[in-house]
Every structure is written in structure tokens, then in C-alpha cells.
Amino acid sequence: MRRMIIAAVLGISLPFTTPAATEELTTVTMTTITEWKAVFGKVEARNNVPARSRIGGTLTEITVSEGTDVTEGQQIGTIYDAKLALQLDSIVAQVDALQSQLENAQTELTRGEDLLKRGVTTVQRLDALRTQVDVLTSQIESIEAEKRVIEQRAAEGAVLAPISGRVLTVPVTTGSVLMPGEVVSMIGGGGFYLRLAVPERHAAFLREGADIQIGEDGSTQTGKLAKVYPQIQNGRVIADVEMSELGSGFVDARVLVRLPVGETSALLVPADLVVTRMGLDFVTVKEGEHGTLRAIVPGEHHVIDGKSMIEVLSGLSEGENVTLTKDVAYTPAKDHGNDGH
Template sequence: MRRILLLLSFLAAIGAGWAGYWYLGGFAERVADAQTTPAHRAEAAIPVVLAEAKRMTLPISFATIGTVQPIASIAVTSQVSGIVSKVAVADGADVKEGDLLIEIDARLIDTEIEEAQATLAKDQANIDKAERDLARIDKLLAGKFETQENAADAQTALDLAKATLQSDQAALHNLQVQREYYSIHAPVSGRIGTVPVKPGSTIISGQQASPIVTINMFDPIYVAVGIPQKLVADLAEDKAQGVAKISLTVPGRGETREGAVTAIDNAANAATGLVTAYATIANAPALLWPGEIVNVEVIFRDEPDQLTVPDEAVRTNQQGSYVYAVDAQQRAHMKPVTVARNVRGMTVIASGLKEGEQVVTDGQLLLSDGVQVSVKQAMGTGG
């Protein structure tokens, strides 16, 4: 029993020794740490990314969405009824102005044209005969062998024959014009949709007739944008000066297209308060399609000599906007700024900053006024 008590006492002594060692060691570490507070060691610099305040030309613009629309969308109908004899285009084909689209069976009208041409030949023969009769009677009248009355009748017969020829020529011309309706051509260049008729289909003319094909003009093409009422006057002024334009990125391609603002609607939409403006965009090859919704930038004009910093440099608190500017001693200072506008990832500074000053774009959360900083490289810039 006594041996057990001695063993327990020995183990307790060893445990107390280890506890004292741990406590005294931790205390020593804390003392050493306390002796290396800012009063005893150099201030640690906070790593930040910097950008320079620069002057550059930036547009007066705003971002919105636009709708792609064809400048012309033509529903082609037939002016005559008949049976389709030929379809000269495929569904979805590109066509040029004047290209043949559809042919309608024209055998009947071709026969009528041949009859009209024969009638003209007969009329010409009648005129030739009337001219010979008149010449013969005039000759006899000069020799006193014919009466004046007969000469007048011969002249009348010739005049009637010529009038009949003119009438029949007009009838032939009318048939020839109608004959053109049997070959339907593209009135504009563009792209067609599906062609609902096939050879053998019956086409009905008239106001109730369904379109044979619809042609949308693809190049150039419109992009329509709603403009707030308060900006319409400025846009109209810049349009008159030829500087207003619209820029867009082609969906799925990343390709940028620009076009001048060529038209502004003559009334505001009562429901939205927006006035529609149209920009004409070159669309060859056909990358934009009617009905698409695209992100656009409406550019009124370009303004030079704008003091700018990246958007990431500007922060906001209860007092307003501010940036952290870094001086030559690598210390950050909070500077209140007045923001004019934001465009294309840049903030235009109206006041509070000078050209060439270095501002922090990353790392502001750890900063306070006057803190020491070190410059690190932004991600993705290499090095």
C-alpha cells in the first residue's frame, strides 16, 4: 500500500513539472510577442494593387438592350391566280433583288398574247390597204376622175384603221404586263423564310391571299433601342451632327458591331415613356437576326480629356465616394472624390483627384488612412 502511495506521488510530481514547463514556455512566448508590438518592430506593409489616374477620351453613353429588326420585311403575294409550275428558291435562301421566286402556269395568257399579236398584224394590213386606197383615190381626184367625197371616205377609213391598231396595241401591252405577274421576282434583296407553295399548288390573288414568301432585309439591318424622354433631345442633336451611334456585341460571337443612329421615332410610347431610336448596322455576313435581343451601348458623343480611374478604385461610405491614394512613401491616404459617371469599366472623376496619382484597386478592406502599403501585381497581368 505504501509503495502504491509513493508511486502516485511520483507521477503527480512529474505532471506538475510538465504543466509548469508548458505554462512558463507559453508565458515566455507571450512576453516575446509583446516585446515585438509596433512599438518594438517595423510596421507590416499591406499588399495592394495600384492603378494610375489617367486622362482619356470616353463616350457619353448608357447601356441598355435593343431589338434587331429588318429595315424592310416584304410579304410577297401574287397578283394573278393560277397553278404553280416552278419554285425557283429553297427555304431560307438568300435572294437578290430581281431573282426569280415562283412561276405560275401562263399557257392561257400566252395564247391570248399570240392572238393579240395576230390582231395587230391584221390591223397593220388594214392600214396598208387603206393607205393604198387613199393614194389611188387622190391620184384619180387630181385627174378629175374621182369625187372629193370618196377621197374623204378613204382618209376616214385610214384613220379608223390606225386607231384600231393603237387600241389593239394597248390590249397587247396589257396582256404583256399581266404576263409578267406569272413570274414572281424578289422585290428586294434579303433572306426568305419557308416557301409554303410547291409545284402544282393553287395560288389565289386578291387581298385575302396568303403571302407566297416573306423576305427580310438582312444587310443592312436595324437595331431598335428605347431612349428615355429626357435624353431624346440630346440624342437628336448629336444625330444631326453625325456622331450618335450604337455599339453592340454579336450574341455568341464576341464580335463588336457599330452603326450610326439614322432614325428617331416621332412619338413616345405612352406605356413606357420611351422613344424608339434606330441604328443602321452592317450585317454581312448575316450575324444578326431579326427578333434577337442584344445588349447595346447608346453613344451620344465622345468627350476627350476625362480624368478616370478603374471602377474598382472607388469606394462609398456614409460621406460619399472616396479612393485610397498612395504617396511616394508608399502610404495610403483616403481621399473623397466626386464621381461624374461610369462608362466601360472606368469612373470619371469630377474632383478630388489629380492626373498621375496612384490609387488602390485591390486590398482596400485592410487599409486605413496613413497605413504603409506594398505593391503587388494584379492577377492575370503576368510577371
């Protein structure tokens, strides 16, 4: 046993004769593999639009809270301005007064027309009465238009959602006094995506449309690198990643993302062909009719076309054939050499 351990450490191969049964051989070749960089992305809404107050006044009602889903044009709050109600009462009183004057003027005009027929009054007097009726009618129309303006301003006390989406923040409460243009709530909509901040040394390897791995091992999803922004901020490149089923339960949540940042060549062998004994890793190299147990130095695990592969740092050379290790007795043999790469 001790001789076997020393032989493996020194790179000495241990041969054995394989059974005559047909074996599947795997030829070791240089394979181009993608280098991945693990970063954290942040879930963000594509559009963050504030729902603002259109008039000043007191917020008398707020119907949403953080996390509420809203549709475009939905009323989410009500602002009341007492001055508008007083102005509206004043306008109504003015309309009533002018309406009374108009009725009196129309009566005078009708009487003047009768007097003119009998020759008691003059045409000039009748024209003056007719002009007075027209002036009062125009004044009433002007006041009515002003009334509609005030009613519209009062109607703008309804705070509406500018887009469909989810309410992110509500910085005010019922009873708050607001000025025109103040934010009542912030709404995120237009879909959700991942925003990344990647160290600038990897900027040259980022390509729009590249596949991105999202999530931890075992629950990995695939997304697309949708956009790479040209401006570098604080030594980092900003990029956006899109995916079909991105959860929007928590905006600004951090998600693990793996980005392709380069390519390299390596010798890969299937993971099921590597055995570990006494802390050392071995593969069986087929040489003619015999299989030789060869100690290797393994590297990282990779998944190529859905198959688990192990990178070999030393112990194998390109073009050698490896096969499944058989459970047989091993005997020391002469040194076959260790052609590391």
C-alpha cells in the same frame, strides 16, 4: 493562425516590413465608373419589304426559299393567268381581220384613183375610199395598243425582288392561286441592326451615339446607339444599335447587350494587388517604410482602360497607397482602424 483570422475579421491590420527594393505604389482615388444594364437585343433588317404579285393567277414557279440572297429586280417567281392568253388570242384575231379589211380598202382606193384619172368615178367616191383606209388603219393601231397592254399584264406575272437583301419568309408554294397584291415573299434588306426594348426607368440615361457593349464576356464587340424612339411601348423604350460586323445569319436572333444607364463614384484598386487568404481579401497599404496588410470588402470587377480593377466597398480610404503583397511572415499588431467609405 486563429489569432490572424480573428484580427482580419475585426478590421485589425497586420503589418510587416517591406524589402528595401523599389516598389510601385498605387494611390487609391475616387473613380467615376459607368453603370451597365444587361438587356437582350434582336437582330432585325432595316427594311422589310414584301415581294407582291402584280396580277392574279396561279404561281407556276418560285425560285427562292428562306435565307436566299437576292438582288433588286431579280425574278423570284412566275404567275400565269390563262385569261390573259385567251384575250391575247382574241386581239390577234381582230388584228388579222382588220388587216385583211385594210388590204381590201387599199386595193379599192388604188382602183378608184385609176378610175378618177379616166374620169369614170367621182372625187367624192375617192374620198370615201381614202377615209375607209384611214379608219381601218386607226382601228388596227388601237387594237395593237390593246395588245401591248395585255402583253404587259402577262409580263407582270414575273414576281420581282423589290430590294436587295435576304429572303425571310415564303408563305406560298408552287400551284398557289394568288390575287393581285398578295405577298409572295418577305425580303429584309438595307443592312441589319439590333433593336432593344429597355425599361423606361433607364430612358433618361440613353444617349444617341453612346458606345454599347455587345456579346458575352470574351467576345465583346462595340456598337453605337443609333436611335432612341420617343414612344414608350409596354413600359419599354425602343432603341436601335448599329455595329460594323453584325451577323445576319439569323434574323430576329437575340443578342446580349450592355447599355450605359448611369455613372457612380467608387474606390478602385488593380485586381493584381488583391490577395485572398482563408476566404478573406487583403491589400497591402504602404505606411512609411512599412507595409500593412489590410482586410477589405471587394465589390464588382471593372475594366478601366483595358486594366482589370476591383471596387473596394470597405477597408480603404481615398489617398492611401497600396502596393503588391509580398510573401512574408505576418504577425499580429495593434488596431490601425478601418476607414471604410
